[in-house]
Amino acid sequence: xxxxxxxxxxxxxxxxxxxxxxxxxxxxxxxxxxxx
Amino acid sequence: xxxxxxxxxxxxxxxxxxxxxxxxxxxxxxxxxxxxxxxxxxxxxxxxxxxxxxxxxxxxxxxxxxxxxxxxxxxxxxxxxxxxxxxxxxxxxxxxxxxxxxxxxxxxxxxxxxxxxxxxxxxxxxxxxxxxxxxxxxxxxxxxxxxxxxxxxxxxxxxxxxxxxxxxxxxxxxxxxxxxxxxxxxxxxxxxxxxxxxxxxxxxxxxxxxxxxxxxxxxxxxxxxxxxxxxxxxxxxxxxxxxxxxxxxxxxxxxxxxxxxxxxxxxxxxxxxxxxxxxxxxxxxxxxxxxxxxxxxxxxxxxxxxxxxxxxxxxxxxxxxxxxxxxxxxxxxxxxxxxxxxxxxxxxxxxxxxxxxxxxxxxxxxxxxxxxxxxxxxxxxxxxxxxxxxxxxxxxxxxxxxxxxxxxxxxxxxxxxxxxxxxxxxxxxxxxxxxxxxxxxxxxxxxxxxxxxxxxxxxxxxxxxxxxxxxxxxxxxxxxxxxxxxxxxxxxxxxxxxxxxxxxxxxxxxxxxxxxxxxxxxxxxxxxxxxxxxxxxxxxxxxxxxxxx
Numbered sequence: 001x002x003x004x005x006x007x008x009x010x011x012x013x014x015x016x017x018x019x020x021x022x023x024x025x026x027x028x029x030x031x032x033x034x035x036x
Numbered sequence: 037x038x039x040x041x042x043x044x045x046x047x048x049x050x051x052x053x054x055x056x057x058x059x060x061x062x063x064x065x066x067x068x069x070x071x072x073x074x075x076x077x078x079x080x081x082x083x084x085x086x087x088x089x090x091x092x093x094x095x096x097x098x099x100x101x102x103x104x105x106x107x108x109x110x111x112x113x114x115x116x117x118x119x120x121x122x123x124x125x126x127x128x129x130x131x132x133x134x135x136x137x138x139x140x141x142x143x144x145x146x147x148x149x150x151x152x153x154x155x156x157x158x159x160x161x162x163x164x165x166x167x168x169x170x171x172x173x174x175x176x177x178x179x180x181x182x183x184x185x186x187x188x189x190x191x192x193x194x195x196x197x198x199x200x201x202x203x204x205x206x207x208x209x210x211x212x213x214x215x216x217x218x219x220x221x222x223x224x225x226x227x228x229x230x231x232x233x234x235x236x237x238x239x240x241x242x243x244x245x246x247x248x249x250x251x252x253x254x255x256x257x258x259x260x261x262x263x264x265x266x267x268x269x270x271x272x273x274x275x276x277x278x279x280x281x282x283x284x285x286x287x288x289x290x291x292x293x294x295x296x297x298x299x300x301x302x303x304x305x306x307x308x309x310x311x312x313x314x315x316x317x318x319x320x321x322x323x324x325x326x327x328x329x330x331x332x333x334x335x336x337x338x339x340x341x342x343x344x345x346x347x348x349x350x351x352x353x354x355x356x357x358x359x360x361x362x363x364x365x366x367x368x369x370x371x372x373x374x375x376x377x378x379x380x381x382x383x384x385x386x387x388x389x390x391x392x393x394x395x396x397x398x399x400x401x402x403x404x405x406x407x408x409x410x411x412x413x414x415x416x417x418x419x420x421x422x423x424x425x426x427x428x429x430x431x432x433x434x435x436x437x438x439x440x441x442x443x444x445x446x447x448x449x450x451x452x453x454x455x456x457x458x459x460x461x462x463x464x465x466x467x468x469x470x471x472x473x474x475x476x477x478x479x480x481x482x483x484x485x486x487x488x489x490x491x492x493x494x495x496x497x498x499x500x501x502x503x504x505x506x507x508x509x510x511x512x513x514x515x516x517x518x519x520x521x522x523x524x525x526x527x528x529x530x531x532x533x534x535x536x537x538x539x540x541x542x543x544x545x546x547x548x549x550x551x552x553x554x555x556x557x558x559x560x561x562x563x564x565x566x567x568x569x570x571x572x573x574x575x576x577x578x579x580x581x582x583x584x585x
């Protein structure tokens with residue numbers, strides 16, 4: 001694969017899956033309140 | 037002025053609506069809804085045709101400035117007003133009820149034909165085992181579907197037995213899951229099917245990556261064409277892909293969030309759903325283009341010559357790949373099995389929009405409303421689509437329901453919410469009360485300005501294309517397009533307006549308290565947000581300063 005294609009594939013993976021990881025970490029860090 | 041009628045039938049009666057057990061159950065169901073056929077068969081080709089690797093930029097911008105903001109809009113309305121689309125819109129502002137019914141009717145039309153694709157995919161799982169299509173997948177698909185094409189298309193009730201059987205099975209599975217309800221049906225099935233889908237697709241991708249030629253496929257997809265970013269069409273395509281992929285603005289996410297308990301972090305959940313959907317799409321791009329790279333290499337052509345999307349990718353290109361590849365049967369079962377899982381979880385979310393509306397309108401139990409909706413839906417869907425006119429009818433309905441249903445309704449609703457009702461400040465404050473991701477003015481700009489502009493441009497350009505350029509639809513008889521395209525789309529809007537004028541029976545859920553016993557929040561106060569009260573534990577305890585009831 002050409003260098004630019006590899007770079008773009010890595011960028012796509014890192015930004016989107018990285019975003020997912022960040023979003024999951026965010027909700028795990030804020031557990032749900034239990035209903036009264 | 038409240039959203040309730042003056043005299044509820046039984047004071048303090050609670051609506052008998054379903055609920056998700058918790059945030060995780062909701063997130064899986066929402067991901068199940070979002071992840072569907074479009075992730076697998078639409079995204080890869082759209083990315084390829086719109087800049088390749090460079091597409092990631094407009095794609096991310098679209099996700100962050102339209103997809104996720106619209107998702108938050110859906111969540112806010114459904115969660116605050118605790119109802120199906122018609123009930124929630126009516127409670128938001130009484131005259132906007134027509135939007136909810138319009139969304140219900142759009143969902144109804146889509147559910148009718150979506151089951152057909154699931155039926156095909158189910159059959160193809162089995163066809164993969166012995167590569168039933170031989171060396172002519174194209175011809176085989178034609179013989180299997182017996183679809184009429186081009187100028188031959190007409191109304192036909194010639195049933196195709198293989199398709200009939202599969203459609204019946206799909207509908208039976210749908211009825212069972214829907215009857216089990218929100219938690220035991222929708223959520224439980226999503227909690228099982230989504231991880232299974234991910235595992236299956238990851239195995240498929242790994243297998244595809246090791247096929248000869250896969251690297252060329254990946255090269256073709258990810259090589260950036262930076263000049264494309266100057267073309268407006270590429271940005272419209274990015275927004276279009278995000279919009280259709282995320283299942284926003286068509287009543288689904290609104291309905292699902294109405295089943296979430298009050299103390300929920302909506303924005304944090306929404307970010308997970310949005311990024312999970314996109315994450316799966318990227319995986320699909322990698323898998324599909326690895327497979328296409330293999331196919332190009334096997335046929336001695338360029339990758340660009342074999343790129344396909346939609347039905348052609350799934351039912352013609354992939355069978356070709358399956359026949360050529362070693363252990364093709366495994367690839368086939370994984371691929372078509374993934375289509376079935378992704379499609380089924382999406383179908384149930386579409387059907388839920390209709391069931392919830394009927395349940396709210398008539399105050400029925402879950403099982404009653406499921407049967408009243410699903411049985412006629414199954415009968416009509418099977419009767420219309422297991423025939424030789426199934427595919428062309430699907431083709432036309434899909435295009436017009438998407439453009440003049442979903443996109444048009446989204447355009448209308450964002451404009452109405454922002455400018456006519458001026459409800460965004462209230463919705464923003466509702467989202468922020470328990471949200472972990474803060475919503476500020478940027479959200480109002482995205483929903484009120486970016487979304488309508490992009491949706492409007494997309495709608496206008498699609499309309500120009502449909503009317504002036506020759507498209508695949510031009511091959512169908514003119515009357516067919518007029519009836520099942522234009523008139524159908526108009527009828528959905530008109531019928532939506534008519535339905536919103538009908539009174540709600542005294543037994544409906546509209547006049548009852550929420551299923552947890554709390555009263556429903558009052559209508560939005562134009563232009564005003566909600567008061568900041570430290571003692572409020574749920575966003576529903578916040579009221580507009582001038583709107584205390």
